[in-house]
Amino acid sequence: MMYSFAMLLCLGAFYAFAMTKTAHYKSVFGTRPNQVQTQRFNRSGWIIILLSFIVNLSQGVGYGSLMFCGQMALSVLLLAVCLTYQPNWMRSLLYLLPLSGLIVVVSGLVF
Amino acid sequence: MKESFFRSMTWLHTWVGLLLCWLLFLIFFAGTISFFRHEISLWNQPAVHSIDHNKQQQQTLIESGLKYLDRAAPEANRWWIGLPSNRQPELQVSHRHTQGEGKRDKWIDERLDPNTLSPVEGLIETKGGNFFYRLHFDLHYMDRKLARWLVCFASLFMLIALISGIVIHKRIFKDLFQFRPQKGVRAWLDAHNLSSVLALPFHLMITYTGLITLIFMLFPNPAETLYEDGLKGFRADFYPERQRIDASDIKVNYPAFTAAFTHFYQNWPEQKIKRVIVDHPSNAAVNIKIYGDNGTLIRDEYPYWQYSGTTGELLKTARLDPSNAEVLYGGMIAVHSGRLAHPGLRWLYFICGIAGCIMIASGCIMWAKRIRERLKPTQTASFGLKLVETLNVATIMGLPLATAGFFYANRLLPADMVARADNEVLTFFLVWLATALFTCVFRDKRAWHWLAYSNAVVWLLLPVCNALTTDGNLVTYILDGKWILASFDLAFIATALVFYLQAKKLAAKVTVNKRVVNKSPRATAEQRA
Amino acid sequence: MSQADNALTLRYRLSVLSRFCAAIFGGYFFTAYSVALLSLLIPTTKVDAVLYSVCASILIYSCIFIAVFGVRSQRWIWSSLVLSILGLDLLTRYIQGGI
Numbered sequence: 159m160m161y162s163f164a165m166l167l168c169l170g171a172f173y174a175f176a177m178t179k180t181a182h183y184k185s186v187f188g189t190r191p192n193q194v195q196t197q198r199f200n201r202s203g204w205i206i207i208l209l210s211f212i213v214n215l216s217q218g219v220g221y222g223s224l225m226f227c228g229q230m231a232l233s234v235l236l237l238a239v240c241l242t243y244q245p246n247w248m249r250s251l252l253y254l255l256p257l258s259g260l261i262v263v264v265s266g267l268v269f
Numbered sequence: 270m271k272e273s274f275f276r277s278m279t280w281l282h283t284w285v286g287l288l289l290c291w292l293l294f295l296i297f298f299a300g301t302i303s304f305f306r307h308e309i310s311l312w313n314q315p316a317v318h319s320i321d322h323n324k325q326q327q328q329t330l331i332e333s334g335l336k337y338l339d340r341a342a343p344e345a346n347r348w349w350i351g352l353p354s355n356r357q358p359e360l361q362v363s364h365r366h367t368q369g370e371g372k373r374d375k376w377i378d379e380r381l382d383p384n385t386l387s388p389v390e391g392l393i394e395t396k397g398g399n400f401f402y403r404l405h406f407d408l409h410y411m412d413r414k415l416a417r418w419l420v421c422f423a424s425l426f427m428l429i430a431l432i433s434g435i436v437i438h439k440r441i442f443k444d445l446f447q448f449r450p451q452k453g454v455r456a457w458l459d460a461h462n463l464s465s466v467l468a469l470p471f472h473l474m475i476t477y478t479g480l481i482t483l484i485f486m487l488f489p490n491p492a493e494t495l496y497e498d499g500l501k502g503f504r505a506d507f508y509p510e511r512q513r514i515d516a517s518d519i520k521v522n523y524p525a526f527t528a529a530f531t532h533f534y535q536n537w538p539e540q541k542i543k544r545v546i547v548d549h550p551s552n553a554a555v556n557i558k559i560y561g562d563n564g565t566l567i568r569d570e571y572p573y574w575q576y577s578g579t580t581g582e583l584l585k586t587a588r589l590d591p592s593n594a595e596v597l598y599g600g601m602i603a604v605h606s607g608r609l610a611h612p613g614l615r616w617l618y619f620i621c622g623i624a625g626c627i628m629i630a631s632g633c634i635m636w637a638k639r640i641r642e643r644l645k646p647t648q649t650a651s652f653g654l655k656l657v658e659t660l661n662v663a664t665i666m667g668l669p670l671a672t673a674g675f676f677y678a679n680r681l682l683p684a685d686m687v688a689r690a691d692n693e694v695l696t697f698f699l700v701w702l703a704t705a706l707f708t709c710v711f712r713d714k715r716a717w718h719w720l721a722y723s724n725a726v727v728w729l730l731l732p733v734c735n736a737l738t739t740d741g742n743l744v745t746y747i748l749d750g751k752w753i754l755a756s757f758d759l760a761f762i763a764t765a766l767v768f769y770l771q772a773k774k775l776a777a778k779v780t781v782n783k784r785v786v787n788k789s790p791r792a793t794a795e796q797r798a
Numbered sequence: 799m800s801q802a803d804n805a806l807t808l809r810y811r812l813s814v815l816s817r818f819c820a821a822i823f824g825g826y827f828f829t830a831y832s833v834a835l836l837s838l839l840i841p842t843t844k845v846d847a848v849l850y851s852v853c854a855s856i857l858i859y860s861c862i863f864i865a866v867f868g869v870r871s872q873r874w875i876w877s878s879l880v881l882s883i884l885g886l887d888l889l890t891r892y893i894q895g896g897i
Contacts, residue, residue: 228617
C-alpha cells in the first residue's frame with residue numbers, strides 16, 4: 159500500500175519535471191509557461207520526489223531503494239508514452255493523481 | 270582536449286556497443302525472462318498447476334518431508350527438502366545416491382503436494398525457467414567456461430558503453446521525456462536515449478553486479494594472493510557449510526531430528542526456513558543442515574545452522590551476523606538475481622530489463638540506419654552493413670519467436686518423449702535458426718514486417734494453445750485466484766499486442782515511403798510535421 | 799572521427815587494434831595485479847579483504863578501459879600500463895616478503 163503511494167508520488171514528481179520543459183508544457187496546456195511557473199514545477203518536483211524516496215525508504219532501506227529505482231523507470235515510461243501519444247490525457251492526470259493519492263492514503267488508514 | 274575526449278568517447282560508445290551487441294541482447298533478453306524463472310518452471314509443469322496455496326505450517330512440512338524421505342530413500346547419502354514459497358507451490362524432496370567407483374552421485378527429484386503430502390502425478394521432463402537462467406550466462410551448446418568468459422567480456426563492453434554513453438549524452442535530463450516517433454533515425458535515437466535513461470540506475474547496477482557474480486572466475490588474484498591454496502582455501506573459509514562430510518560405517522536408525530529442530534525453534538522462533546539438507550541420514554556421520562530464508566533482506570547466501578544428527582546439538586552456524594564485506598558482496602548478487610522481490614518489484618525489474626533490451630536493440634538498429642542513410646544511391650551496401658542488418662533482425666525478432674517456440678514445445682511435445690527437455694531447447698534454437706535463414710533471404714523492411722506479424726500471431730495463440738492442452742485457461746485462473754498463471758496469459762496477449770502495433774507501424778512506414786517516392790504533397794507535409 | 803573513418807588505412811586499423819588490446823588485456827592485467835595488492839592492504843580478515851577487492855575490481859577495470867581510449871598518445875598508454883603492472887607486482891611481492 160505504501161509502495162503504491164510512493165509510486166503515485168514518483169509519477170507526480172516526474173509529471174512536474176516534464177512540465178518544466180516548454181515543449182511538453184505547451185502540448186498539455188497550450189500556452190508557454192512563464193518563468194515563475196517553471197520554477198514552481200521544478201521545485202515541487204524535487205520536493206515530491208524526495209517525499210517518494212522517503213516513503214520508500216521507510217518501508218525498508220534496501221528494498222525501498224530498489225523499488226524507488228523501478229518506480230522512477232515506470233513513471234518516466236508512462237509519462238513519455240502519454241506525452242507522445244495522448245498529451246491531452248496529461249491534463250486529466252493533473253486532477254487524477256492527487257485524487258488517487260488521497261484514495262490510497264484514506265483506504266490505507268481505514269483498512 | 271575536451272572536444273577530442275568527447276569524440277573518442279562517441280567512437281568508443283559506437284564500437285564497443287556494436288561489437289557484441291547481439292550477444293548482449295541475448296544475455297539481457299534471457300536474463301530479463303529469468304526474473305520469472307520459477308514462474309516459468311511452474312507454467313511449464315502443468316501437473317503442479319492444480320496444487321492449492323500451501324496452508325501447512327513449515328514445521329509440519331519439514332517433518333512429513335523427512336518421514337517421506339526416510340520411507341522412500343533410506344539409503345541415500347543426502348536428503349534435500351525445499352519448502353514451498355509463493356513462487357513454487359510444491360514441496361521439493363530430493364535424494365542423492367552414491368554410484369559405483371568414479372561415477373558422479375545421482376540425484377532423484379520428487380515433488381509433494383504440500384496439502385496432501387502425496388507425490389505429484391503426471392510430471393513431465395522440462396527445463397522450465399532454468400533454461401533461460403542458464404542461457405544468460407552459460408549460453409548453450411558450448412563449453413561452459415568459454416561461454417562465461419564471453420559473457421563477462423560482453424558485460425564489460427556493456428558497462429563501458431553505458432559509461433561512455435553517459436559522457437556523450439550531455440543532456441540526460443533535458444529531453445528526458447522526448448520521443449518523436451515520426452522522425453526516422455531521430456526516433457530511434459529518442460528510443461535509445463529514453464530506454465537508457467529511464468532505467469539508468471538499473472542498467473548500471475545489473476551490469477556491474479552481473480560481472481560480480483562471475484568475479485572469482487574473472488579475478489581470482491586476491492584469493493590467490495591471500496590463500497596458500499587459492500580459491501579453494503577462500504571458498505572453505507567463505508562457505509563453511511560446503512565442507513565435505515565423509516560417511517561412517519556405524520549405522521544409525523533415525524537421526525535426532527526432534528532434538529535438533531526443538532533447539533532451533535526455541536532459539537530462533539521467528540526464522541523462516543528455506544531448505545533442510547541431511548547428509549548421510551543412515552549412518553553416524555549424519556548432519557542436519559538448516560538454511561534460513563532471507564525474505565526481502567538484500568542478502569544472497571542464506572543464514573545457516575548445522576546440527577549433529579546423532580545427538581541433536583548445534584555444531585556450527587554461518588552468516589547469522591555477516592560482516593560488512595559479506596553484506597556488500599552478497600548484496601550485489603542479491604540485487605542482481607532479484608530473488609528477494611515480491612511481485613511488484615519483480616515486474617519493475619522486468620520492465621527495466623525490457624528497457625535494457627530496447628536500448629541495445631535500438632542502438633544496433635540506429636547504427637545500421639545511419640550507415641544506410643549515408644550511402645549514395647549508386648553505392649551498394651558493404652558486407653559489414655548487410656551482416657549487421659541481418660543479425661539485427663535475426664536476433665531482435667528471432668529471440669521472441671524462439672521463446673514462443675519453446676513454450677509451444679513444452680505444451681505440444683508428447684509427455685513420454687525421450688529427452689523431452691532437450692527437445693524443448695532444440696525447438697528454441699531451431700526456430701531461431703529458421704528466423705535467421707529467413708532474414709538472410711529477405712533482408713529489407715519486409716523481414717521486419719513479416720516477423721512482427723508472425724510474432725503477434727504466435728504469441729496471441731499461445732494462451733489458446735495453453736487452454737486446449739491443459740485443464741485451465743485465463744478465466745478459470747482468474748476465478749481461482751491463480752495470479753501467476755493468469756499473468757502468463759495476459760503477458761502473452763500483451764506481447765502479441767506490442768508486436769501487432771509494431772507490424773502496423775512498419776506497414777504504415779512502407780506506404781509513407783511509397784508516397785514519398787510519388788512526391789505527393791501530402792506526404793511531404795506529413796514528413797515536415 | 800569521421801575523417802579518420804573515411805581514411806581506413808592500415809595504420810589507423812592497427813592503432814585501433816592496439817588500443818583495444820591495451821584496454822582489454824592491459825586493463826585486465828592491471829586490474830588483476832592491483833586487486834591482488836589491494837587485498838593485501840585492506841586491514842580486515844582474509845575473507846573480507848578478498849571480497850572488498852573483488853568488488854572494486856570492475857570499477858578499476860572500467861576506469862582503465864575508458865582512460866585507454868581517452869588518452870591520445872599510444873606510446874604513453876602502453877608504457878604506463880607495463881610500468882605500473884611491473885610496479886604493482888613488485889610491491890605485492892615486497893609486501894608478501896618474497897624479495
